[in-house]
Amino acid sequence: MYSQSAAKAYQNTGNQAGNPREREAALLIKAAAYLQRTKLETSTPDDLDYALTFNRKIWTMFVGELLDENHEMPKPLRENLVNLGLFTFNHTLEIMTDPQSKTVDSLININRxxxxxxxxxx
Incomplete structure (x- = not known):
């Protein structure tokens, strides 16, 4: 069920939506859906690990692009998004370290x- 990598998902999403911003939005929604599924009673630790890894890979790609000084987005907005990326990385690590006390809700909300x-x- 969760066997696709983030890069493969980006390619598949690209086939469905021509606009780069639409592809990015679709990836974020897909990651949010994976994260949402981890809240089900039938979810396993492997499901959580996959969802967090998928989300982290997407945010790694986004942050990498946003750090490019030639990016068309205004610098203050890029900096805000990079900070959100850093938050997602830190929160993901906290969840992986202690999944009982942390929730994926903030990651879902950010992505959406x-x-x-x-x-x-x-």
Whole structure:
């Protein structure tokens, strides 16, 4: 069920949506859906690990692109998004370290809100 890598998902999403911002939004929604599924009673630790890893890979790609000084996005916005990326990395590590006391809710909300913003700016 969770066998695709983030890069493969990006390629598959690219076939479905031509606009780069729409592809990014679709990936964030997909990651949010994986994270949401980990909240089900039937979810396993492997499901959580996959969802967190998938989300981290997506954010790693985003942050890498945003750190490029030639990126078309205004620098203050890029910096805010990089900070969100750093938060997701840190929160992911906290969840992996102690999954009983941390939730994926903030990661889900971040992904959904950023996706909504990407789609609104199309």
């Amino acid at each position: 809100n950023i996706a909504e913003g990407l789609r609104a700016n199309n």
